Amino acid sequence: MLVRNSAIYTVAKLVPGLFGLATTAALTRLLSPHEYGLYGLALVVMTLGSIILFDWLGLSFLRFHQSRREDRSFIPTFISIFIVLVMISAMTLGVALMSVIPPDLVGAYVVGLLMVWASAWFDLVTRLATAEFQPLRVLSMNLGRSVLVLVGATITAWLTRSPHWTAMSTGVGIFAGSFFGRVPIPRPSVRWFDRSLAYDVLVFGIPVAASMTLFVLIDGGTRLLLERLDSPQALGLYTAASVLAQSTIGVIAGGVSSAGYSLVVREVERGDHAAARRQLHANGALLLAVLTPASLGIALTGNCIATTLVGSKFMSGVALLIPWMAANSFFNAVRANHLDHAFQLGKKSYLQIWIMGLAGIVAIGLSLYLIPKQGAVGAAIAVTVAYAIACVSSMIAGRYAYSIPLPIATGARVGICCAVMALVVIQLPDSGWTGLALRTTFGGASYILAAVAVNLLDTQAVVIGLAESVVRNWAVFRSKGAVKKLR
Numbered sequence: 001m002l003v004r005n006s007a008i009y010t011v012a013k014l015v016p017g018l019f020g021l022a023t024t025a026a027l028t029r030l031l032s033p034h035e036y037g038l039y040g041l042a043l044v045v046m047t048l049g050s051i052i053l054f055d056w057l058g059l060s061f062l063r064f065h066q067s068r069r070e071d072r073s074f075i076p077t078f079i080s081i082f083i084v085l086v087m088i089s090a091m092t093l094g095v096a097l098m099s100v101i102p103p104d105l106v107g108a109y110v111v112g113l114l115m116v117w118a119s120a121w122f123d124l125v126t127r128l129a130t131a132e133f134q135p136l137r138v139l140s141m142n143l144g145r146s147v148l149v150l151v152g153a154t155i156t157a158w159l160t161r162s163p164h165w166t167a168m169s170t171g172v173g174i175f176a177g178s179f180f181g182r183v184p185i186p187r188p189s190v191r192w193f194d195r196s197l198a199y200d201v202l203v204f205g206i207p208v209a210a211s212m213t214l215f216v217l218i219d220g221g222t223r224l225l226l227e228r229l230d231s232p233q234a235l236g237l238y239t240a241a242s243v244l245a246q247s248t249i250g251v252i253a254g255g256v257s258s259a260g261y262s263l264v265v266r267e268v269e270r271g272d273h274a275a276a277r278r279q280l281h282a283n284g285a286l287l288l289a290v291l292t293p294a295s296l297g298i299a300l301t302g303n304c305i306a307t308t309l310v311g312s313k314f315m316s317g318v319a320l321l322i323p324w325m326a327a328n329s330f331f332n333a334v335r336a337n338h339l340d341h342a343f344q345l346g347k348k349s350y351l352q353i354w355i356m357g358l359a360g361i362v363a364i365g366l367s368l369y370l371i372p373k374q375g376a377v378g379a380a381i382a383v384t385v386a387y388a389i390a391c392v393s394s395m396i397a398g399r400y401a402y403s404i405p406l407p408i409a410t411g412a413r414v415g416i417c418c419a420v421m422a423l424v425v426i427q428l429p430d431s432g433w434t435g436l437a438l439r440t441t442f443g444g445a446s447y448i449l450a451a452v453a454v455n456l457l458d459t460q461a462v463v464i465g466l467a468e469s470v471v472r473n474w475a476v477f478r479s480k481g482a483v484k485k486l487r
Contacts, residue, residue, distance in 0.1 A: 008135035010255030010290070012142045014248070019146035021309055023153055024243045027166065028311035030157040037232030038108050040223075040239030042167035045112025046119055048220040053085050054120035056208035058127045060201045062262060063344055065131040066269045073194040075128070075185070080193050081201065082124060086117055107164040115167060118175035125178040125185065130258050137181035138258070145177020204347060211352035217360035218386045222367045226379045229371045237317035238376040240310055244318065245298050245325035252294050253333035256287045261341065268345055276345070277405055284338045285407035289457055292414050293421060293447045295330035297440070299323040300425045304436035317376060324380035331387035335394045342398030351397050359390035410456070417450035 028036060061078055068074045093113050101109050122145065129137040152169035160166070227235040260283035267276035298305070302322030306315045343349045363386035370378025398404050424446040429435035452459045 005133070005135045005259035008139055009130075009258040010252055012135065012139040013251035013255035013258070015139070015142045016146045016149075016251060018248075019150045020243050021248070023150045024240055025309045025311075026150070026154045027157055028240055028314050030154070031161065031163060031166070033233040033236040033313055035161065035163045036240070037163075037227070037234075037236035038105075039163035039167050040235055041105065041108045041227065041232075042112040042115060042163070043170075043239060044220050044223050044235075045109055046115035046171075048216050049089060049113060049116030050119045050123070051212045051216050051220070052209065053089050053116070054082070054123065055212050056205040057081060057085065057120075057201075058123050059208055059344060060205040061124065061127045062131055063204065063265060063347075064197070064201065066262065066266045068197065069131070071194070071197075073192040074197065076192040077194045077197050078124070078201070079185070081198060082120070085120075089113060089116060108167070111164050111167045111171065115171035115174065118171040122174050122178045125181065125183050128185075129181055129183050131262055133262065134181075134183075135259065137183060141177050141181040141183075144180030145174055148173030148176050204349060207350040207353055208344075211349065211356040214353065214356035214360045218356070218363040218383055218390075221360070222363055222379050222383055225364070225367045226371055226376060229368075230375050234317075234376045237314060238321065238379060240314050241318045241321035241325050241376075241380075244305055244309060245302075245322050246329045248298065249291065249295050249326065249329035249333055253287060253291050253337045256290050257283065257337035260286070264341065264345065277403065280338075280341070281405040281407055284405065285410040285457060287334070287338055288407055288411055288414050289451070291330060291333055292418055293444075295326045295333075296418050296422060297425070297443050299326035300422060300443070301436060301439045302326070303430050304432065304439060307431045308433050308436055320377055321380050324377065324384050328380065328384035328387045331384070331391045335387070335391045339391065339394035339398055339404060342394075342402040342404045346401030348401040351401055352394075355390055355393040355397055358393060359386040362386045362389055413451075413454045413456045416454055417447050417456060420450040421447040 027039065031039060057078065065074070090113070093109065097106060097109070122141070126138050126141055129135075129141070149170050150173075152173045153166050156162075156169040157166040223235060223238060226238055260279060264276050264279045264283065267273070267279055299322065303319045305322060306319035310318050340352060343352050363382050366382035366385060367379055370382055372378075374381070395406070421443050425439050425443040428438045428442060430439075451457070452463055
């Protein structure tokens with residue numbers, strides 16, 4: 001079930017990434033770098049607001065769902081908390097508009113907040129489907145959202161050439177996508193609001209929110225510094241590269257993690273910690289086996305991606321950024337989707353504050369030093385170093401919360417397979433659609449063949465099983481054909 005559901009969740013998470021590539025390709029041709037930079041600023045607001053105010057709520061939902069799923073006040077309590085967070089975010093933006101936000105950026109921030117609410121609601125609904133082990137509903141919602149965002153944003157940009165209306169269209173598409181899964185959502189009710197549950201959620205979630213706020217300093221804060229210390233054009237390049245690399249790798253990691261995390265929580269709530277650790281080891285091995293070649297592949301095909309998927313004004317800058325984006329996405333995905341589970345399972349989420357605080361200091365400090373010298377590339381380097389430090393710190397501090405097994409043997413096999421893949425890929429063309437197709441096809445094929453050769457994730461047994469199934473089906477087919485001839 002883990003591999004099957006992980007495959008569905010990965011497709012569900014990958015769909016927005018693929019459609020995001022298409023959306024980026026379209027918008028970078030319809031909008032100027034300055035206009036796309038303003039659109040990117042709205043995306044930054046959406047990302048920051050979602051992470052700071054709402055992501056902790058989704059994680060808390062997954063952590064508490066298995067033990068409270070039969071309680072009819074469970075979902076209404078979370079929806080009530082969501083509504084309160086919407087009101088707090090609206091008041092916060094109102095204060096910011098009167099004090100710190102420049103007049104020429106008011107539109108981007110207002111639209112960005114609307115996108116925050118849409119994205120947060122979509123995330124909460126998909127978390128419900130995930131906790132109920134309904135990957136096909138998650139796939140339906142992500143597919144619907146992706147199509148609506150691509151079509152809506154592209155048409156709006158073509159008709160208006162306005163980054164604000166384009167961002168608004170993106171938010172509408174995200175919100176509408178939450179209805180495609182047909183997930184039943186009960187109405188919030190004061191009568192069904194559970195104060196004790198809300199207290200437990202806040203005790204668990206507030207440290208998570210604090211650590212995510214510090215995470216914002218690494219990613220979103222770096223982007224804001226880039227816009228201030230360099231230019232909106234530089235932010236536009238950085239945003240385009242992040243969509244092409246970070247989003248793709250992030251959704252792959254999220255897809256793999258979605259299937260396994262709830263299974264681990266279920267075992268922990270049952271008190272079977274041995275089974276939970278076995279599941280954690282399986283989750284980590286699968287994550288490493290999928291995420292490492294994906295990250296390396298994107299880094300190795302960065303120039304091909306840039307020369308095919310973005311406008312001509314973006315090509316050179318994006319090509320330089322993609323390898324760094326792939327590296328920092330890998331470190332961040334391993335931390336967020338495996339190592340940080342120790343703090344959530346052990347309910348010691350406060351330890352994440354120290355980890356992200358250290359990484360945030362490193363990111364901001366390096367950004368202040370590198371952005372004036374190297375622009376967008378300097379920002380990408382700063383984030384890569386910070387995420388690497390956060391990854392190592394989580395590995396160490398997680399031992400004090402809940403023991404997370406590390407799939408070292410699997411990692412060694414993955415390294416061998418990736419080395420084979422890299423040797424093949426670097427021999428192929430490095431630009432255009434031809435290079436992209438060849439590097440993707442032969443790179444993926446070489447990794448799979450190497451995985452079978454070293455028996456990564458017991459692939460040899462899978463291949464043997466498939467071969468035996470084909471032989472049996474062929475024998476049945478031949479026998480049926482022989483019977484028909486005799487008749």
